[in-house]
Amino acid sequence: MKAENRKLFHELEVEKCLVTLLGSESDGPKIAASQAISAMSENSSSKDFFNTQGIPQLVQLLRSDNEEVREAAALALANLTTCNPVNANAAAEADGIDPLISILSSKRDGAVANAATVLTNMAMQEPLRTSIQSHDIMHALMGPLHSDNPVVQSKAALTVAATACDVEARAELKNCGGLEPLVELLYSKNDEVRRHASWAVMVCAGDELMAVEFCRLGALDILEEINLSVRRKNKFSEAAYNKLLNNNLSLKYSQIGYLSSSNIISDGFYDYGRINPGTKLLPLKELCFQEPSDQRAVLLINSKASDNAGFGSPTEEKAEPASGRNTAASRSAAKEKGPRKGRGKKEEEKLKEEEEILAVPKLTGESSDKEWFPPSDPDFCVYVYEVTKSILPITNIKEQIEALAKYVAEKMGGKISKEKLPDFGWELHISELKFQLKSNVIPIGYIKKGIFYHRALLFKALADKIGLGCSLVRGEYGRAWNEVKLQNESRKGATGGLPQPEVYIVDVMFHPGSLLRLQSREADLYRFL
Incomplete structure (x- = not known):
């Protein structure tokens, strides 16, 4: 129907006739009137007319047996x-x-597609979306998501994108088995299906647990493949790919080797090392259950205390811990005490073995039946407490960065000269920790001799805890560094305003606290061998 015809029909008040026909006793006129209303709805005035006269009658027809x-x-x-x-x-x-x-x-694909469209339109309003969610929408969408009809698939995926906007709805979708068909739809040869499925994945990957699950199902690999194709990629496939990575920072850092200042490291983050695209990153739990090997140590960030007396949250006021209490350092110090008087040599050796056994935390848990938690890190909890108390109150950002860099260096073995780096002994230290913990996974606070990539990770983790913006970049041959942005107020812009902030690399190795302007000779020497 042409626009001028719709305008003419509206002037003749044909809408009133169509509403009357909706109440006809036979189904034929009802169908014809509904189709005519559908055509007339492209006229905005007609659309407004049917708001009070027409929509209630159409809703009644949704319950028809025909x-x-x-x-x-x-x-x-x-x-x-x-x-x-x-x-x-x-x-x-x-x-x-x-x-x-x-x-x-x-059983009619057209009816399913149309109903899904209406629900999507309703879900644009939060109160209506909440009402739709209360009607078990996720379970109802399972059939359409498994349909063979591309139109139904597309509309169903779009409805998921419109309704899975909160954690509860996403959890319900997962429990209904809705993630698998969404991932399957990414393989579709239909552009609209692929676009709407990507949109739905982007929305559903709004929290870390869902992002990790999508990655486990292979969504990241498919999206990466799609985005390599000029013909198949779309803005939603690119957004979904980035969303999955940004909500699975362990995988992002392993694949890309870069975390921006907006990528906030949270408890449970682990640095496995570099992996190639398409390679599966094993979950932390599985890595913790593996026996120690000669592979690169997996570095874990976890500020959640193992008991109620921890210092995990920088926003909570807690009593200052006694020096060395419940820390790895105090445990190792206990082992270094001299021989006890009045005891035989065998008894001393036996006691020493018992102390070493007690000193080793049970990283993998006592039983696989119990709820599993990541290994605790008492020293890192103390680090968070200390930087929150001493560095967070500093008002000058540059001074904060310098203070944190010195703090990190102090905890990781202090300042190291380039000449003495080969003799630093960090590799032996890491091997001893693996043996002590009986695991390849090492909580960052246990490391007392760290080089570039240990220190850069600790700096980023602590900076994120106190809201100090910095990025983390992985280099080659064990190099990693932190980049920060600072205003150089001595250089005014052309209009007298402040210029663009400059990027600096934070030295946590050779001259802790020094800021090296990016692309300067000093920065290049720090980043590269």
Whole structure:
């Protein structure tokens, strides 16, 4: 129908006739009237007219026993509610949500696609989205997501994107088995299906647990492949890929070797080392259960205390811990005490063995049946407490950075000259920790002799705890560094305002606290061998 014809029909008030036909006793006129309303809805004035007269009648037709009537009514509502929140709200007020969800199990693909469109239009408004979620929408979408019809697949994926906007809805989708079909839809040869599936993945990957699950199902690999194709990629596939990585920072850092200042390291983050694209990154739990080997140590960040007396949260006021209490350092110090008087040599050796056994934390838990928690890190908890107390109050950002760099260097073995780096002995120290912990996973606080990549990770983790913006960059041959942005107020912009901030590398090795301007000779010497 041409636009001028729709305008003419509106002037003749044809909408009133169509509403009357919706109440016809036979199904034929109902179907025809619904189809005509669908066509007339492209006229904005007609769309407004049907808000109070037409939408309630169409909702009633959604409950018809005739599948064709239901499909036609759903099509009319789909067009009336598109880009029209008032009509979407009117359909919900007419109790349209329940019959629309029922239609999702219809055998007619057109009816399913139309119903999904109406629900998507409704879900643009938060109150309606909440109401839709309460009607078990995720379970109802399982059939459409498994459909063979590309139109149904596309509309269903779009409905997921519109309704899975909170943690509870995403958890329900996961429990219903909805993640697997979404990942399968990414393989589709249909551009719209692939685009809407990418959109849904992007929305669902809004929290770390879901992002990790999507990665486990292979979504990241598929999206990476899609984005390499000029023809197949789209803005949603690129956004979904980035969202998955940004909510799975352990994988992002292993694959890309870069965390920005907005990538905040949280408890449970681990640095496995560099992996090639397509290589699966094993979960932390599985890595913790592996026996120690000659592979690179996995560095763990965890500020959650093992008991109620921890110092994990920088926002909570806690009593200052006694020096060395519950730390790895105090445990190792206990082992270094001299021989006890009045005891035989064998008894001393036996006591020493018992102390060493007690000193080793049980990283893998006592039983696989119990709930598993990442290995605790008492020393890192103390680090968080100390930097929160002493460095966070510093008001000058540059001074904060310098103080934190010196603090990190102090905890990781102090200042090292380039000449003495080969004799630093960090490799032996890491090997001893692996043996002591009986694991390749080493909590960062246990490391007392660290080089570039140990110190850069600790700096980033502590900086994130106190809100100090910095990035983490992985280099070659064990190099890693932190980049920060600072204003150089001595250089005014062309208009007298402040210029763009300059990027500096933070030295935590040779001259802790020094800031090296990026691309300067000093910065290059720090980053590269």
